[in-house]
Amino acid sequence: MARPSRTGETDATRVRRLLRASLIEGEIPPGSKLRVQALATQYGTGASPVREALSSLAAEGLVERLDQRGFRAAPVTLGAFEELLRARCWVEELVLRESILAGGQQWEEALVVARYRLSRTPRRADPSSLRDDPAWDRVHLEFHRALTAACPSPTMLGFCETLRERASRYRGVALTVAYPTRDVAAEHEAIAEAALARQVPEACRLLVEHYQRTAGYLRLALEGSQSLTGC
Amino acid sequence: MARPSRTGETDATRVRRLLRASLIEGEIPPGSKLRVQALATQYGTGASPVREALSSLAAEGLVERLDQRGFRAAPVTLGAFEELLRARCWVEELVLRESILAGGQQWEEALVVARYRLSRTPRRADPSSLRDDPAWDRVHLEFHRALTAACPSPTMLGFCETLRERASRYRGVALTVAYPTRDVAAEHEAIAEAALARQVPEACRLLVEHYQRTAGYLRLALEGSQSLTGC
DNA sequence: ATTTGCAATTTAATCGATAATATTTCATAC
DNA sequence: GTATGAAATATTATCGATTAAATTGCAAAT
Numbered sequence: 001m002a003r004p005s006r007t008g009e010t011d012a013t014r015v016r017r018l019l020r021a022s023l024i025e026g027e028i029p030p031g032s033k034l035r036v037q038a039l040a041t042q043y044g045t046g047a048s049p050v051r052e053a054l055s056s057l058a059a060e061g062l063v064e065r066l067d068q069r070g071f072r073a074a075p076v077t078l079g080a081f082e083e084l085l086r087a088r089c090w091v092e093e094l095v096l097r098e099s100i101l102a103g104g105q106q107w108e109e110a111l112v113v114a115r116y117r118l119s120r121t122p123r124r125a126d127p128s129s130l131r132d133d134p135a136w137d138r139v140h141l142e143f144h145r146a147l148t149a150a151c152p153s154p155t156m157l158g159f160c161e162t163l164r165e166r167a168s169r170y171r172g173v174a175l176t177v178a179y180p181t182r183d184v185a186a187e188h189e190a191i192a193e194a195a196l197a198r199q200v201p202e203a204c205r206l207l208v209e210h211y212q213r214t215a216g217y218l219r220l221a222l223e224g225s226q227s228l229t230g231c
Numbered sequence: 232m233a234r235p236s237r238t239g240e241t242d243a244t245r246v247r248r249l250l251r252a253s254l255i256e257g258e259i260p261p262g263s264k265l266r267v268q269a270l271a272t273q274y275g276t277g278a279s280p281v282r283e284a285l286s287s288l289a290a291e292g293l294v295e296r297l298d299q300r301g302f303r304a305a306p307v308t309l310g311a312f313e314e315l316l317r318a319r320c321w322v323e324e325l326v327l328r329e330s331i332l333a334g335g336q337q338w339e340e341a342l343v344v345a346r347y348r349l350s351r352t353p354r355r356a357d358p359s360s361l362r363d364d365p366a367w368d369r370v371h372l373e374f375h376r377a378l379t380a381a382c383p384s385p386t387m388l389g390f391c392e393t394l395r396e397r398a399s400r401y402r403g404v405a406l407t408v409a410y411p412t413r414d415v416a417a418e419h420e421a422i423a424e425a426a427l428a429r430q431v432p433e434a435c436r437l438l439v440e441h442y443q444r445t446a447g448y449l450r451l452a453l454e455g456s457q458s459l460t461g462c
Numbered sequence: 463a464t465t466t467g468c469a470a471t472t473t474a475a476t477c478g479a480t481a482a483t484a485t486t487t488c489a490t491a492c
Numbered sequence: 493g494t495a496t497g498a499a500a501t502a503t504t505a506t507c508g509a510t511t512a513a514a515t516t517g518c519a520a521a522t
Contacts, residue, residue: 010298010475012286035503046477048279051505055243055283059290067241068483070504087386090329094321155318159390241505266473277507282475299513301474 011049016056018043023062023073024165026172031075034063061166074169078222081170085215088163092211093204095151095160100200103150108196114139114146115192119185143188147195147207174221182213242280247287249274254293254304255396257403262306265294292397305400309453312401316446319394323442324435326379326387331431334381339427345370345377346423350416374419378426378438405452413444 019039022028039050054071057063064074099107117139125133132140144164151157187210194203250270253259270281285302288294295305330338348370356364363371375395382388418441425434 008298012475013296013298036505037503046475047505048282048476051279052282052286052475056286056290059287065244067239067244068504070484083384083386087384090325090384090387094325098321153314153318153321155314155394156321163386243505267475268473277505278475279506283505299474301514 011043011045012052012056015039015043015045015049016053019053020057020062023057024168026169028073030073030169030173032073034071034073036070060162062169076170076173078219081215081219081222084163084166084170085211088160088167089208089211091156091160091163092148093208095148095153095156096195096204096207097200098153098156099148099151100195100198100203102152107146107150110149111146111192111196114143115188118143118188123184143192147191170218170222174218182217187213242274242276243283243287246270246274246276246280247284250284251288251291251293254288255399257400259304261304261400261404263304265302265304267301291393293400307401307404309450312446312450312453315394315397315401316442319391319398320439320442322387322391322394323379324439326382326384326391327426327435327438328431329384329387330379330382331426331429331434333383338377338381341380342377342423342427345374346419349374349419354415374423378422401449401453405449413448418444 019028028034034054036047036050036054039054040047043050054063055065058065058071062074063071065071103111118136121133121136121139123132123136125135141164148157148160187206191203191206191210194206250259259265265285267278267281267285270285271278274281285294286296289296289302293305294302296302334342349367352364352367352370354363354367356366372395379388379391418437422434422437422441425437
């Protein structure tokens with residue numbers, strides 16, 4: 001039965017999209033088992049679309065497939081996190097460089113807008129919450145995308161996006177500690193400033209430091225919480 | 232019916248593996264339609280495993296999914312080729328650098344072996360053939376892997392592998408012209424020499440030139456053959 | 463000759479059922 | 493109390509059939 005959602009989107013594609021978001025956002029914790037029947041019921045469809053979605057997410061690395069034993073959300077480990085961070089710094093540095101070199105007026109203006117929006121959005125709606133406001137998450141993501149958007153290689157930008165998604169799965173795990181005081185807004189400002197001034201080495205240095213600082217806190221939280229095995 | 236291949240490999244996984252090889256090798260030409268029923272018959276299984284395999288290859292970029300219109304082998308275009316080449320040069324340069332910096336004795340020795348094997352394998356068994364000998368393809372692949380193997384980032388190495396696979400899909404399209412005389416063996420020798428001598432800039436320069444030279448011929452062939460649309 | 467409309471055919475997407483496998487439960491022995 | 497193993501249960505992987513959509517073929521009209 002090709003039961004169309006009227007939008008042309010198939011069940012498999014829809015489930016893939018929703019599952020993907022749940023995994024990236026951390027709503028589905030790393031390492032947890034993904035039972036086909038349960039997901040089918042949850043998303044109001046059958047086993048086939050769910051299996052297609054899971055297969056596709058497995059190819060992407062968000063899900064692990066164990067032949068004959070089903071699927072589970074890809075587990076996270078401290079080692080994988082360190083490795084991911086290193087790869088991210090290398091790639092983001094490269095992509096930022098090429099973006100600055102290739103960026104024209106359109107890129108500059110989009111970056112200015114993204115920076116402005118980020119500066120105007122409070123990080124936490126409720127200051128007592130440990131979790132960032134979804135609206136801030138969005139503009140923050142858009143800011144980082146705007147920085148590298150002019151890199152003339154969709155392949156590299158796609159790889160960046162993949163790494164970003166993988167990294168975001170670690171955030172939920174690390175919610176156990178309050179982050180030390182740190183002026184993230186000023187870091188973003190400085191990066192944007194250097195990028196707009198076309199100061200390649202300075203911008204790259206600041207960006208990498210920005211990532212490593214964030215990662216440093218995350219690392220502490222991960223080590224403390226011991227919630228990394230996902231088992 | 233969980234009909235196991237006794238090896239623990241599921242039908243979906245097996246079909247994925249075989250399809251993947253066919254796509255990379257160029258046996259299935261880019262752009263061609265992939266009909267689920269036909270593939271199911273060909274691989275002696277049902278629609279579900281085939282759809283899972285296709286979904287997973289779509290996530291990887293080897294297959295394109297058009298909702299409600301099935302799957303097709305990802306098409307190739309001259310523009311995508313140029314872009315791929317650029318991304319490849321950037322990433323391979325980075326990975327080679329880190330490999331040289333991190334490589335120990337084991338890496339050196341494996342590289343020496345790979346270089347030796349490549350030097351002893353004739354590129355074409357039958358000199359009249361335009362196609363490279365599969366045995367040469369293998370040792371050539373292993374040589375390039377050995378160069379970068381010591382890079383301490385599985386993520387980056389995996390990305391290299393993905394780009395390599397995408398690139399190899401272009402070779403089959405470009406079989407219409409004979410390559411001009413060129414001493415590929417000497418190029419490989421020089422790269423290995425520089426890498427073993429830990430001359431990072433020199434090795435990277437030679438590797439990138441190696442890719443761009445190969446790509447140059449491929450580009451000519453692609454422009455000439457006009458077989459790029461895949462339609 | 464090209465375009466338009468409609469029926470026939472093909473193909474895609476999904477469901478429900480089923481067989482094989484993995485996992486859990488629980489009684490029994492040590 | 494823990495270990496063992498067999499039955500009970502749950503889950504995975506797959507098939508065959510079914511429905512909806514896309515494509516094709518073909519005739520009539522412009």
